Amino acid sequence: MPDALPAATFHILLALSDDDRHGYAIIQDVAARTGGELKLSAGTLYRSIQRMLEQGLIVEVRDRPAPEFDDERRRYYRITPLGNAVARAETRRLAQLVKLAYAKGFAPESA
Amino acid sequence: MRFYEVLLHLYPASFRGEYGAEMCAIFAQRRRDASGVAAALALWVDVIWEILFNSIAAHWDVLRQDVRYTARALARTPGFAITAIVVAALGIGANTAAFTVTDFVLIRPLPFPEPERLVALWERLPGYTEMELSPATYRDWKSMNKSFDVMAGYTELPVNLVGQGDPERIDRALVAADLLPTLGAQPAIGRTFTATDEREGAPGTVLLSYGLWKAQFGGDPGVLGRKVLLDCAPSAVVGVMPRDFHFPSREVEIWTPLQFAAGAFEDRNDNWVNCAARLKSGVSMEQARAEMSVIAARLERQYPKENSKHGATVNRLRDQLSNQSRLLLIALCGASACVLLIACANLANLLLARGLVRQKELAVRAALGAGRERLVRQMITESLVLAIPGGVLGVLLAVTAVPLLARLVPNSLPIAQTPSVDWRMLVFASAVTSLTGVAFGVFPAMRAGRNADLSGLREGSRAGGGRKERVRSILVIAELVASVVLLVSSGLLMRALWKVQATDPGFRTDGVLTLRTALPMPRYEKAAVREAFYTHVLSEIRQLPGVSRAAYISFLPMTMGGGIFPASVNGEILSRAETHTASMRFVTPGFFSALSIPLHLGRDVTESDSINTPFVAVVSQSFVRRYWGNENPLGRHFQFVERDRMVVGVVGDVRVRGLERNSEPQVYLPYKQLQGGWAFFYSPKDLVVRSDAPPATLVPSIRRIIQSADRQQPISDVRTMGDIVETQTASRSIQLRVLGAFAAMALLLAGIGIHGLLSFTVSQRSQEIGVRIALGACSRDILVMVLRQGAWLAAAGVALGAVLAYAAGRAMEGLLAGVTPADAPTFLTVIGLTLAMTLFGSLLPALRATRVDPITAIRME
Numbered sequence: 001m002p003d004a005l006p007a008a009t010f011h012i013l014l015a016l017s018d019d020d021r022h023g024y025a026i027i028q029d030v031a032a033r034t035g036g037e038l039k040l041s042a043g044t045l046y047r048s049i050q051r052m053l054e055q056g057l058i059v060e061v062r063d064r065p066a067p068e069f070d071d072e073r074r075r076y077y078r079i080t081p082l083g084n085a086v087a088r089a090e091t092r093r094l095a096q097l098v099k100l101a102y103a104k105g106f107a108p109e110s111a
Numbered sequence: 112m113r114f115y116e117v118l119l120h121l122y123p124a125s126f127r128g129e130y131g132a133e134m135c136a137i138f139a140q141r142r143r144d145a146s147g148v149a150a151a152l153a154l155w156v157d158v159i160w161e162i163l164f165n166s167i168a169a170h171w172d173v174l175r176q177d178v179r180y181t182a183r184a185l186a187r188t189p190g191f192a193i194t195a196i197v198v199a200a201l202g203i204g205a206n207t208a209a210f211t212v213t214d215f216v217l218i219r220p221l222p223f224p225e226p227e228r229l230v231a232l233w234e235r236l237p238g239y240t241e242m243e244l245s246p247a248t249y250r251d252w253k254s255m256n257k258s259f260d261v262m263a264g265y266t267e268l269p270v271n272l273v274g275q276g277d278p279e280r281i282d283r284a285l286v287a288a289d290l291l292p293t294l295g296a297q298p299a300i301g302r303t304f305t306a307t308d309e310r311e312g313a314p315g316t317v318l319l320s321y322g323l324w325k326a327q328f329g330g331d332p333g334v335l336g337r338k339v340l341l342d343c344a345p346s347a348v349v350g351v352m353p354r355d356f357h358f359p360s361r362e363v364e365i366w367t368p369l370q371f372a373a374g375a376f377e378d379r380n381d382n383w384v385n386c387a388a389r390l391k392s393g394v395s396m397e398q399a400r401a402e403m404s405v406i407a408a409r410l411e412r413q414y415p416k417e418n419s420k421h422g423a424t425v426n427r428l429r430d431q432l433s434n435q436s437r438l439l440l441i442a443l444c445g446a447s448a449c450v451l452l453i454a455c456a457n458l459a460n461l462l463l464a465r466g467l468v469r470q471k472e473l474a475v476r477a478a479l480g481a482g483r484e485r486l487v488r489q490m491i492t493e494s495l496v497l498a499i500p501g502g503v504l505g506v507l508l509a510v511t512a513v514p515l516l517a518r519l520v521p522n523s524l525p526i527a528q529t530p531s532v533d534w535r536m537l538v539f540a541s542a543v544t545s546l547t548g549v550a551f552g553v554f555p556a557m558r559a560g561r562n563a564d565l566s567g568l569r570e571g572s573r574a575g576g577g578r579k580e581r582v583r584s585i586l587v588i589a590e591l592v593a594s595v596v597l598l599v600s601s602g603l604l605m606r607a608l609w610k611v612q613a614t615d616p617g618f619r620t621d622g623v624l625t626l627r628t629a630l631p632m633p634r635y636e637k638a639a640v641r642e643a644f645y646t647h648v649l650s651e652i653r654q655l656p657g658v659s660r661a662a663y664i665s666f667l668p669m670t671m672g673g674g675i676f677p678a679s680v681n682g683e684i685l686s687r688a689e690t691h692t693a694s695m696r697f698v699t700p701g702f703f704s705a706l707s708i709p710l711h712l713g714r715d716v717t718e719s720d721s722i723n724t725p726f727v728a729v730v731s732q733s734f735v736r737r738y739w740g741n742e743n744p745l746g747r748h749f750q751f752v753e754r755d756r757m758v759v760g761v762v763g764d765v766r767v768r769g770l771e772r773n774s775e776p777q778v779y780l781p782y783k784q785l786q787g788g789w790a791f792f793y794s795p796k797d798l799v800v801r802s803d804a805p806p807a808t809l810v811p812s813i814r815r816i817i818q819s820a821d822r823q824q825p826i827s828d829v830r831t832m833g834d835i836v837e838t839q840t841a842s843r844s845i846q847l848r849v850l851g852a853f854a855a856m857a858l859l860l861a862g863i864g865i866h867g868l869l870s871f872t873v874s875q876r877s878q879e880i881g882v883r884i885a886l887g888a889c890s891r892d893i894l895v896m897v898l899r900q901g902a903w904l905a906a907a908g909v910a911l912g913a914v915l916a917y918a919a920g921r922a923m924e925g926l927l928a929g930v931t932p933a934d935a936p937t938f939l940t941v942i943g944l945t946l947a948m949t950l951f952g953s954l955l956p957a958l959r960a961t962r963v964d965p966i967t968a969i970r971m972e
Contacts, residue, residue, distance in 0.1 A: 023130075024137045041157070042137045043122075043165025046130040047172065075133060 005090040008040060008048045013057065013079060013087040020061055022074040023049070049077065057083035112139065118159065121166035123173050125485040173485075177492035185496070191465065192497065195458055199501025199547055201856060202454030204508030207540045209447035211509060212516045213440045214539075215530035221429055222355055222526065224295035225389075230399065231431050232262070232386040235407075235422035243382040246375040248410065252386070252423070255406045258399040262388040263290035264369055265359060271631045271825050272365070273340035274327050280629055280827030281323070282362040283341070285369040293389050294358060301335045301350025308349075308368040315346030318366040321354040341367065342631035343823075358525040359385065379417035387428060400425045428525075436521040438926050439846050443519070445919065446600065446853045449593040451547065453860045456586040456593075458551035460864055462494060463583055464871045494552025495545070502544030509536065518845045583868050584904060590864045591908025592915060594857035595945055599916035600923070601854040602937035604847050607928040611840055616668065617765035619707035623832035624806045625667055628817055628824055629796045638722070641794055642783060644820055645699055648798070651816040657804030660705035663782065663795035665696045669835050670828075672768045674793065675775055678751040680738050693734055693776045694767050695752055697785045697795050703729070703762050705799045706832070713745045713760035720759075720781035727781060729760035734776035751778055752789075770839045771928060799832070806831055843926075858948055861908075865952035869901055873960045880960055881968025890961035897960045901953030909945050913938060 005013075015021060015029040027040045040048075052058045061076040079087075115138050119131050138158065145154045185192040220226040233241040234248055244252070244264070253262045265286040272281045288304040296303075299321060308316045317339060319328070328334045338345045346367065357363070375381075390399055403423035411418045473486055510532055517529045628648075635641045645663055652661040666674065675692045700717050703710050711732065720727050728751070735744040735758075744758045756778075767774040782795050802809060810829055817824055873880070880893060920932025 023133050024140055027137065041161035041165065042134040043161050043169070046126070046134060047165055047169055050126065050129070051172070074136070 004093070005086065006048070007038070008044055009052060009057070010087065010090050011038060011040070012045070012048055012052065012077075013083055013090075016058060016077055016079040016083070017087065020076040020078045022076050024074075026077070052083070055082075056080055057086055112142070115158065118162045121162055122169050123166075123488075125173070125488075126169045173488070174492065177489050178496060180489065181493040181496045184493070188465075191461065195461055195497040196501045196504065198454045198457050198461075198860065199498050199544075199551075200504035200508060201860075202451040203498075203502050203505030203540060203543050203547060204512065205447040205450045205505075205853060205856075206444075206543050207505055207509035207536060208512040208516060209440075209443045210539045210543075211513050211530050211532065211536045212519055213444050214535055215526065216432070216440055216520055216524065217437065219535070221524070225392075226429060227427070228260075228390040228392065229294065229428040230259075230388050230390060230396070231426045231428050232388055232403070233424040233426070234382060235424045236382075237420050240424055241426075244384040244386050245379050245382045246371050246384055247377070247379045248382075248418075248421075249384045249386060250376060251410055252403070252406060255409070256388075256402060258391060258394045258402045259388040260391050261289045261293040262386060263287040263293045264384040264386050265290050266369065266383055266385055267359065267363065269629060269827075270341045270365070270367075271343075271629060271823075272327075273343075273823055278823050278825040279327075280627065280825040281364050282360075283365045283367060284359055284363045286366050287369045290358075290369075290387065291366075293387055295389075296352065296356055296358070298350035299353040300332055301348070303350060304366075304368045309370055311370045311372060313368070313370070315341065315344050316349045316368060317341060317346040318350045318352055319348060320352055320364040321356070323364040324351045340823075341365075343634050355527065357527060359387075360522050360525065361528055362522065379414055396425060396427070432521045432524055434925055436519070436842070438923055439519055439842060442600065442604075442923050442926065443516075443846060443849060446597055446850050449597050450853050450857055450860075451543065453590045453593045453857050453864075455547055455551045456590045457860050457864050457867075458494070458497070458547075459553075460583055460586050460867055462490075462551060463586075464867065491549060491552045495548035498544050498548030498551075501547070502540055505544070506537070506540045509540070516845065516849065518842055521842075580872065583871075587861070587864045587868050587904055588908045588911070590857075590861040591905065591945065591949075592912040594854065594861040595909055595912025595941060596916045596919050597850070597854040597857045598941040598944060599913070599937055600919050601847060601850045602941055603920050603923075603927055603930055603932065603934055604843070604850060606930045606934055606937060607926060608840060608843050608847055610930055611770050611843065611928050614766065614770045616770065616836055617708060617763050618668065618832070620832040620836055622801055622803055623706060624800045624802065624809055624813075625828070625830060625832055625835065626798050626810075626813070626826055627796050627828040628798060628826055630794055630824070632791050635794065636790065638783065638786070638790070641790070645782065645795065647820045648816055649699060651819075652798075652800060652813055655802070655804070655809065655812050655816075657809070658800055658802040660701055660799075660801040662702035662705045662799050663699045664702050664779075664797050664799065665698075665793045665795050667797040667799070667832075667835065668765045668767045669769050669839060670797070672772075676752050678734075678738075678749050678778065680747070680749045691737070693730075693751070693778045694774070695793065696777065696779050697782045697793050698729075698779045699782050699795060702779070702799065705801045707801075708765060709763040711761045711763065712743075713758070715760060716779065716781035718783070721783040722786060726754045726756045726784055727759040728756040729762055729779040730758055731762055731764045731777040733764050734778060735761055737776060756780070770836070797828075858944065861945075862948045862952040865901060865904060865949055866955060868904075869897060869953050869956035870959070872900065873897060873956045873963075877960075877963050877968045880963045881965040884963060885965040893961045893963075894957050897957035898950070898953050901949050901957075905946055905949035909942055912945075913942070916941075 011030045011034075012026055014033070015026045021029065023042070023045055027042075027045060031039050049058070053060065057080060058077045059080055061078050112135070116131075116135060119127050119134065122131075141154055142151070145151050221229065223229060232244070232252065234244050236242050243266070246264075249262075249264050256262065263286065265284050267282065267284050269280055270283040272279045286304070288306050288309045291298075291303040298318065301318075303318065304316060307313055319334070324330060324334060328337075334348050334351070337348050339348065340346075352366070369384075390396070400423075403425055407418075407421055407423045411421055477483070477486065513532060514529050520526070520528060520530065630641060630644065635644070649661050649663070652658055674695050676695050677691055678693045679691065698716060700715055702708075703715055710729075713729070716727065716729055728749075730744070738744075738749065739747060744761060747758050748755055749758070750756075762777075762779070765774070765777060766772075767777060785793060785795075798813075800809065800813065806829075814826060817826055883893065916938075917932055920927070920934075924932060
């Protein structure tokens with residue numbers, strides 16, 4: 001089984017899967033999707049982004065106006081094909097893990 | 112908002128530069144979203160916590176990346192990496208070892224509670240600043256002073272111990288009952304002494320050192336209360352001191368109570384009590400000194416004759432070591448600092464050369480967006496990656512080297528023989544390591560920072576010209592300077608050692624074996640018993656094959672400096688405070704011939720010089736010169752130690768106090784004219800045997816003879832006379848060996864430095880050289896061109912080095928035994944050596960320069 005992807009990385013990839021986003025939008029998207037469970041801090045976000053840029057999971061798309069920052073121009077990030085592949089691989093890994101857990105009888109009670 | 116920006120400075124600059132603005136924007140957004148004081152407060156707590164965690168993590172990320180990058184780069188050039196690590200290890204190891212010993216001897220507080228309050232007290236007499244106290248002075252000082260919590264006397268007096276197994280001669284300290292409380296020392300088991308133990312005639316008690324307890328009694332806790340024989344007197348063991356307790360010196364293995372006989376307080380000039388004291392808290396050294404001089408003045412008024420010109424000296428107990436030991440260590444530290452300097456210069460040069468070669472690589476990285484700060488940081492990480500393994504290796508080196516330096520630890524301090532390796536060493540080593548890393552990394556890093564522009568990418572740009580080469584030349588010159596200083600210092604010390612070793616001790620050491628049989632006193636109090644022992648032992652030993660001479664003396668030269676008494680020719684028996692003094696030794700007939708001390712006039716002492724015949728003496732030449740000039744001294748009388756004595760012989764002078772000190776004139780008295788209480792200390796105990804048999808075969812026979820004379824008599828200090836003389840220069844030769852090794856290392860490193868610099872220059876200038884050759888320059892011109900550069904470096908290094916070396920020599924003049932710091936042979940040799948090394952270092956690059964092929968060189972353009 002391949003190594004787990006850091007949670008922050010996976011969530012960022014998920015946030016970028018449908019649209020290019022800037023940093024604050026990623027934080028909000030992650031928070032919304034996890035019901036406020038996971039609030040990425042600015043530092044964690046940009047450390048992850050830096051690493052993901054180096055690994056080629058995402059690329060930067062510069063200079064698009066951000067509506068909520070008025071006229072300030074922000075950096076936008078876009079998922080790469082490699083990023084897509086990694087996200088898929090992580091999904092597969094998680095799915096297998098869950099299947100394994102079910103097989104052992106660990107079904108969540110509410111399900 | 113401003114505060115948030117300040118907090119962002121915790122992040123690496125590159126990270127901040129990249130994302131700072133974004134993070135500020137996000138923070139501003141969150142501020143806007145957080146309404147109310149509670150929410151704002153929660154946001155701040157959250158943010159501060161987050162920044163602390165993430166900034167450390169971000170630094171870690173950068174570090175990991177740099178280390179990984181550096182490791183990859185170094186793995187491609189293992190030769191460079193290994194050279195750099197070894198050079199760093201040598202520098203760091205030398206410094207760590209030197210520091211450990213120096214710290215142990217000079218800096219670290221003594222192993223007692225509140226050690227800064229402990230002092231040593233001495234009487235100051237005309238001609239002596241530090242003289243032991245007389246019992247009367249000790250008693251008076253103790254009762255009169257108000258500066259000290261406690262004042263306690265002690266003295267060292269070896270003793271014969273019969274406990275388990277063979278009788279042994281053991282170093283013992285007689286201590287006042289309050290000495291151990293003064294020091295704040297507790298016994299490991301049992302108790303220390305009480306006032307009852309101190310009383311004259313009290314039953315004998317003894318405290319054992321941890322080492323003796325383990326060795327003699329197997330560490331048996333049941334040893335308490337057991338009786339041992341000390342000089343035939345039964346004494347009960349009352350306690351065992353802890354393993355790391357040493358006082359007054361580390362040789363002492365047992366302690367017994369200091370008892371004063373009834374008459375001990377009569378003679379105010381019988382100085383033999385050492386004194387330690389603990390300052391009252393809040394009392395300064397100056398206050399104590401002031402009070403003690405007032406007390407001394409009061410005693411002088413009270414006893415105008417005996418205490419005339421007596422003062423008091425108060426020293427910190429910590430500082431009771433000779434100037435020479437201190438200088439030896441400081442010189443050692445200076446030398447190791449030189450080695451480190453050279454190592455750093457060498458490493459900086461290696462890295463600079465590498466940095467120049469990598470200029471294109473750095474320019475590429477700069478073009479790809481790496482900021483200047485990022486590149487500098489990378490370079491420093493790189494030098495630290497080299498320095499840290501160097502540091503680890505250096506510590507290993509130091510740990511192995513420290514025990515070899517143990518002889519530099521003087522005997523006079525109450526500390527262990529071998530410096531313990533502890534956290535201080537590790538702290539020091541890490542400090543030196545980081546310093547080294549930064550020091551040799553900083554030049555190349557600055558360079559990398561400055562040059563991180565696109566000029567490096569231009570095709571054909573030549574690295575290493577102009578300014579850069581000047582920095583590198585200065586580094587090489589610094590190496591040369593440091594190695595000249597080291598070479599000259601070792602040279603001067605070597606000359607000093609030779610000079611000391613060449614000093615005529617006044618006797619011949621070859622073929623002389625010595626040992627000590629100290630006769631315990633109540634048993635050997637009667638002269639007849641002693642004389643029977645000497646006669647039996649000496650006559651038997653003289654029968655042994657190979658033995659030509661055997662004799663006894665009170666104390667061999669260079670083993671004891673004391674036993675000094677005033678002598679006069681005016682018929683008056685002088686008080687001991689007089690300054691015309693001579694050393695007194697009792698000898699058996701044949702002592703002078705056994706040590707080959709020349710007999711210039713008259714006769715040796717004989718068996719017929721006894722208590723019933725006139726008191727006679729054999730004196731040394733300086734004694735004759737002092738009292739009678741060139742007149743015939745034979746038959747003349749002088750007054751010495753309670754008696755009128757007649758000169759019957761004159762012998763050559765001997766260095767009683769050692770090779771490097773002036774000695775008083777010597778007076779030798781016949782052993783049969785030793786009487787009364789003097790026998791206690793001065794009865795002959797050192798045996799001298801001259802033979803042509805090897806000591807190893809001789810010793811067992813001598814042992815057997817002594818055992819047959821007295822089965823309980825221990826034998827100690829078995830050594831040759833040569834060993835005794837050699838001990839005099841032992842710390843010198845150790846220091847010289849260390850310094851010599853440092854100097855050799857320095858010279859080698861400097862040579863490597865020159866070679867590195869010139870090779871690099873030649874490779875950088877190969878196009879120019881090619882052009883010159885193409886234009887008709889012959890190989891001699893090229894050779895001279897490169898050698899000239901080397902010669903220039905050497906000249907600058909030697910000139911500056913010679914000046915500094917002279918200054919260093921002046922600073923350690925106290926160690927030079929009279930050799931001048933401007934000693935011409937030393938300087939000439941060092942200059943010659945340095946020039947030879949320079950030539951050696953430049954030759955290879957110079958030859959390579961002549962072999963530059965003009966066509967290839969120019970085509971490379």
